[in-house]
Amino acid sequence: MCDIPPHGVNSRRWDAILLSDDDSIPIEIKSPTEEMNLSVKAIRQALENKIILQSRKSEKNKWPTCTLAIGFELPNKRAEVLELINDIKKIYDINIAIFGIEYLLKISVNCISENRKIEFSELINKKGILNG
Numbered sequence: 001m002c003d004i005p006p007h008g009v010n011s012r013r014w015d016a017i018l019l020s021d022d023d024s025i026p027i028e029i030k031s032p033t034e035e036m037n038l039s040v041k042a043i044r045q046a047l048e049n050k051i052i053l054q055s056r057k058s059e060k061n062k063w064p065t066c067t068l069a070i071g072f073e074l075p076n077k078r079a080e081v082l083e084l085i086n087d088i089k090k091i092y093d094i095n096i097a098i099f100g101i102e103y104l105l106k107i108s109v110n111c112i113s114e115n116r117k118i119e120f121s122e123l124i125n126k127k128g129i130l131n132g
Helices: 040-056 081-092 101-113
Strands: 016-019 024-029 067-071 096-100
Touching: 024 040, 040 067, 040 081, 040 096, 067 101, 081 096, 096 101
Parallel strands: 024 067, 067 096
Antiparallel strands: 016 024
16 A cells, blocks of 8 residues: 655655555655656655654564655766665665656556556565666
């Protein structure tokens, strides 16, 4: 299930959250008006989402479960986004996965055409730039 917190609730910083019975995945969503390409700012906010979720315990969240950032376009090749994701994993053992609208549309169309759902367990271990 996906939940979107009410507008203005600062204790729930994430833009959306995927929920299972015993875990959750916070999601940072960047609109094209905010930033066209996912950036270091989106990664920082995805990290904050994970830390706030862990500290405030407003939803069940397992430490190894990833946090997501979704945007319109993937980062520019010059951006240090992947390096930052790898550094966060190395230092804090937090998995951050990102993808753009093209990948989101691709997996959505695949699910519709194959009459299937993406299982929560398929997402929890994701890390890095997803575009496959």
